[in-house]
Amino acid sequence: xxxxxxxxxxxxxxxxxxxxxxxxxxxxxxxxxxxxxxxxxxxxxxxxxxxxxxxxxxxxxxxxxxxxxxxxxxxxxxxxxxxxxxxxxxxxxxxxxxxxxxxxxxxxxxxxxxxxxxxxxxxxxxxxxxxxxxxxxxxxxxxxxxxxxxxxxxxxxx
Amino acid sequence: xxxxxxxxxxxxxxxxxxxxxxxxxxxxxxxxxxxxxxxxxxxxxxxxxxxxxxxxxxxxxxxxxxxxxxxxxxxxxxxxxxxxxxxxxxxxxxxxxxxxxxxxxxxxxxxxxxxxxxxxxxxxxxxxxxxxxxxxxxxxxxxxxxxxxxxxxxxxxxxxxxxxxxxxxxxxxxxxxxxxxxxxxxxxxxxxxxxxxxxxxxxxxxxxxxxxxxxxxxxxxxxxxxxxxxxxxxxxxxxxxxxxxxxxxxxxxxxxxxxxxxxxxxxxxxxxxxxxxxxxxxxxxxxxxxxxxxxxxxxxxxxxxxxxxxxxxxxxxxxxxxxxxxxxxxxxxxxxxxxxxxxxxxxxxxxxxxxxxxxxxxxxxxxxxxxxxxxxxxxxxxxxxxxxxxxxxxxxxxxxxxxxxxxxxxxxxxxxxxxxxxxxxxxxxxxxxxxxxxxxxxxxxxxxxxxxxxxxxxxxxxxxxxxxxxxxxxxxxxxxxxxxxxxxxxxxxxxxxxxxxxxxxxxxxxxxxxxxxxxxxx
Numbered sequence: 001x002x003x004x005x006x007x008x009x010x011x012x013x014x015x016x017x018x019x020x021x022x023x024x025x026x027x028x029x030x031x032x033x034x035x036x037x038x039x040x041x042x043x044x045x046x047x048x049x050x051x052x053x054x055x056x057x058x059x060x061x062x063x064x065x066x067x068x069x070x071x072x073x074x075x076x077x078x079x080x081x082x083x084x085x086x087x088x089x090x091x092x093x094x095x096x097x098x099x100x101x102x103x104x105x106x107x108x109x110x111x112x113x114x115x116x117x118x119x120x121x122x123x124x125x126x127x128x129x130x131x132x133x134x135x136x137x138x139x140x141x142x143x144x145x146x147x148x149x150x151x152x153x154x155x156x157x158x
Numbered sequence: 159x160x161x162x163x164x165x166x167x168x169x170x171x172x173x174x175x176x177x178x179x180x181x182x183x184x185x186x187x188x189x190x191x192x193x194x195x196x197x198x199x200x201x202x203x204x205x206x207x208x209x210x211x212x213x214x215x216x217x218x219x220x221x222x223x224x225x226x227x228x229x230x231x232x233x234x235x236x237x238x239x240x241x242x243x244x245x246x247x248x249x250x251x252x253x254x255x256x257x258x259x260x261x262x263x264x265x266x267x268x269x270x271x272x273x274x275x276x277x278x279x280x281x282x283x284x285x286x287x288x289x290x291x292x293x294x295x296x297x298x299x300x301x302x303x304x305x306x307x308x309x310x311x312x313x314x315x316x317x318x319x320x321x322x323x324x325x326x327x328x329x330x331x332x333x334x335x336x337x338x339x340x341x342x343x344x345x346x347x348x349x350x351x352x353x354x355x356x357x358x359x360x361x362x363x364x365x366x367x368x369x370x371x372x373x374x375x376x377x378x379x380x381x382x383x384x385x386x387x388x389x390x391x392x393x394x395x396x397x398x399x400x401x402x403x404x405x406x407x408x409x410x411x412x413x414x415x416x417x418x419x420x421x422x423x424x425x426x427x428x429x430x431x432x433x434x435x436x437x438x439x440x441x442x443x444x445x446x447x448x449x450x451x452x453x454x455x456x457x458x459x460x461x462x463x464x465x466x467x468x469x470x471x472x473x474x475x476x477x478x479x480x481x482x483x484x485x486x487x488x489x490x491x492x493x494x495x496x497x498x499x500x501x502x503x504x505x506x507x508x509x510x511x512x513x514x515x516x517x518x519x520x521x522x523x524x525x526x527x528x529x530x531x532x533x534x535x536x537x538x539x540x541x542x543x544x545x546x547x548x549x550x551x552x553x554x555x556x557x558x559x560x561x562x563x564x565x566x567x568x569x570x571x572x573x574x575x576x577x578x579x580x581x582x583x584x585x586x587x588x589x590x591x592x593x594x595x596x597x598x599x600x601x602x603x604x605x606x607x608x609x610x611x612x613x614x615x616x617x618x619x620x621x622x623x624x625x626x627x628x629x630x631x632x633x634x635x636x637x638x639x640x641x642x643x644x645x646x647x648x649x650x651x652x653x654x655x656x657x658x659x660x661x662x663x664x665x666x667x668x669x670x671x672x673x674x675x676x677x678x679x680x
Contacts, residue, residue: 129508
């Protein structure tokens with residue numbers, strides 16, 4: 001369970017949904033807010049969003065599954081995202097991604113067995129002139145080399 | 159005397175340590191009792207020099223860089239004393255890489271405090287809106303049309319025509335939508351301007367609102383850009399407080415307000431109709447056109463949807479006149495383009511210049527070649543959907559039509575440089591893989607074609623019936639190009655076919671020369 005997130009609570013979920021009910025086209029806003037609070041979008045929240053917006057449960061489920069950002073389950077304690085897009089590929093990103101995978105013992109898109117680190121690909125952080133780049137729990141890092149990727153991995157494992 | 163220094167808070171600068179440098183300055187100055195004011199700006203876009211620190215002097219701002227926290231004590235000595243330091247770059251505006259540019263859209267980026275309306279005004283901001291408030295809708299439309307501005311998102315559609323269509327539509331309400339879903343690898347100009355000069359985007363959107371009669375605007379920013387989201391939100395609050403957003407804008411009868419919405423990691427939402435679906439709270443599925451968003455856009459209402467850079471170009475045009483903008487450029491590509499130099503490049507960053515500069519000048523002279531020091535082999539222009547250009551095509555001028563004539567596109571102005579270690583068969587496969595992952599699934603050529611494309615390119619890489627499979631890839635590309643609903647499926651063939659055409663030797667086996675219809679047109 002990621003640190004800093006609340007445990008799922010139906011009343012709290014309802015409160016978050018109600019906060020955004022007045023917005024036009026609020027589905028993504030609500031899903032983002034739920035994930036920000038709980039670290040993922042708990043399944044029981046889906047029908048609650050649907051009801052608040054007068055949509056079918058299937059429609060909200062469809063939105064939830066369409067977007068890469070929304071999580072079905074909590075991520076590891078730290079999330080390390082490595083940019084895998086072309087500018088970072090050109091700057092040696094493939095090799096560094098393989099190195100991070102080897103150090104953590106998981107492939108991109110997975111969480112370590114001890115739940116400490118979720119390693120994810122990301123397609124462009126807009127840091128293409130300081131490539132290769134990564135993001136650790138929201139902090140951006142550029143000009144990665146072997147030493148820097150090792151340091152990032154070590155920091156994520158702590 | 160208080161030292162006044164400027165350090166970028168731009169994500170690209172922060173990623174290489176700008177926050178650490180700012181903190182080191184604060185601590186060192188406090189320890190010494192040196193009065194110091196730190197202004198956090200956007201980036202000037204000279205990323206190989208970030209973190210860069212600028213000092214206000216009687217001669218103008220003087221730059222130092224790249225700085226590490228360990229350099230800070232000696233820098234403080236230099237700033238308080240002779241000004242000499244090994245990392246001194248001279249007066250910022252005189253740095254050749256910056257001096258050679260024509261910064262119309264990015265004039266203030268890296269200069270002003272992006273949280274301050276006053277600073278924006280002090281550097282010429284809101285003059286465009288002031289003038290627009292004295293004009294009729296038709297007069298503004300005439301200016302935008304005459305400027306020759308074309309959509310900077312990639313499609314290059316004339317902005318004036320788009321606005322006019324919305325202005326002429328009648329509806330109970332209309333919307334202004336800013337496409338800040340800058341998903342193309344190798345592009346970061348939208349991010350930079352939102353972080354470094356957010357008011358210019360707000361001003362451009364406000365002018366659009368009063369021109370077409372819209373009172374509400376949305377800025378759809380990708381979730382990969384948290385710094386930009388924060389900067390735009392802060393700027394919107396500041397603009398409301400200053401009376402340039404909300405009711406009675408600048409004391410006029412006009413009303414216009416803005417809201418930031420955050421994407422959720424879907425590349426296809428950079429396509430305008432998919433973006434509108436997403437804003438409405440649905441899956442980002444592409445809409446068939448017509449109806450055009452100008453007629454039936456957000457929530458079925460007439461909507462102006464433009465890229466960040468298109469809106470950001472508007473204040474200059476309104477302030478300085480359409481001709482001042484149109485005087486730059488070549489052919490039907492008027493004005494300037496903020497070009498982004500990225501990937502394996504020595505001098506990477508934001509280079510705004512008039513259309514017409516050649517690809518070779520950009521990569522070799524301005525970009526300085528690769529940072530690995532190896533030979534430049536391939537350059538992808540225009541993001542994941544853009545063609546790979548070999549050195550033989552480096553004489554291509556940066557111009558919408560010139561790139562199209564060579565089976566490429568300038569897109570959003572990103573240039574990604576690869577050295578000679580690149581495997582172009584792998585890059586071609588990646589283009590198909592990316593399309594397969596990001597396809598919205600609505601049309602078959604994109605959804606199925608991309609998956610079959612990956613499989614078939616794998617067969618070629620493995621040496622299985624190479625000639626036959628190459629024919630299959632070509633056929634798939636043709637189907638995707640002409641049968642897809644939007645640019646994702648429609649343009650994925652550009653990187654694939656250009657790799658096959660110009661870098662045939664990377665596809666294994668003895669392929670012989672490319673067939674006539676694939677041979678380079680130069």
